[in-house]
Amino acid sequence: MQKFKKLSGLLAALFLLSITIDALAHGDVTPHPVDTSSLDPLGAEWTVPNPYRGNDKAAAVGAVGYLHNCAGCHGLNAVSGGVAPDLMKLDNECLDLASKVKQAACMKEADVYFKDITLNGKRNGEGRSTMPGYAGVFTQEAVWAIRTYVYSRTLEERAKKPN
Numbered sequence: 001m002q003k004f005k006k007l008s009g010l011l012a013a014l015f016l017l018s019i020t021i022d023a024l025a026h027g028d029v030t031p032h033p034v035d036t037s038s039l040d041p042l043g044a045e046w047t048v049p050n051p052y053r054g055n056d057k058a059a060a061v062g063a064v065g066y067l068h069n070c071a072g073c074h075g076l077n078a079v080s081g082g083v084a085p086d087l088m089k090l091d092n093e094c095l096d097l098a099s100k101v102k103q104a105a106c107m108k109e110a111d112v113y114f115k116d117i118t119l120n121g122k123r124n125g126e127g128r129s130t131m132p133g134y135a136g137v138f139t140q141e142a143v144w145a146i147r148t149y150v151y152s153r154t155l156e157e158r159a160k161k162p163n
């Protein structure tokens, strides 16, 4: 009995430790609403492609939303530290396409992909959540503002690279 108590105490301690490590690795993963009151409202129906792309005000609002919600896993300034995928990859793949028509189609597809994952989150093969979903907390303005921020960061990084 004594042994069992010791073991369960140890297991409880290990469990708490694993939660702490998780929290340290990812920071606070509770979804935080994004204040988009300074942006043009988009209505109840989802607008695709992202109507804010290239809008500096939306990128600035998205930067705050990104910092509070995504940076802990996807990296500060949208630069992935390897914990979660590089979000600039989506835009880079589209921008690498030669034709403008193909780029636009790719961007639209990437918008839908980004929105769906942001709203629903991700689970691994065992059903454990690897990314929280933001449905119910994020408006479409919030999702598109964050997507706009990541796009503007992608352009900034591409501008640094020699052609």
Ligand code: HEC
Binding pocket: 026, 029, 066, 069, 070, 071, 072, 073, 074, 083, 084, 085, 086, 087, 089, 090, 113, 114, 117, 118, 122, 123, 124, 130, 131, 132, 134, 146
């Ligand atoms: C708790 C950590 C965590 C947080 C917080 C998080 N993500 Fe993720 N995200 C992940 C992981 C891990 C994956 C990869 C999951 C997989 O492929 O199974 C992922 C995948 C994605 C993908 C797909 C990327 C690709 O190349 O396929 C998108 C888009 C995404 N996240 C957007 C966001 C946005 C936007 C936020 C903030 C609103 C966010 N994530 C917050 C962990 C997180």
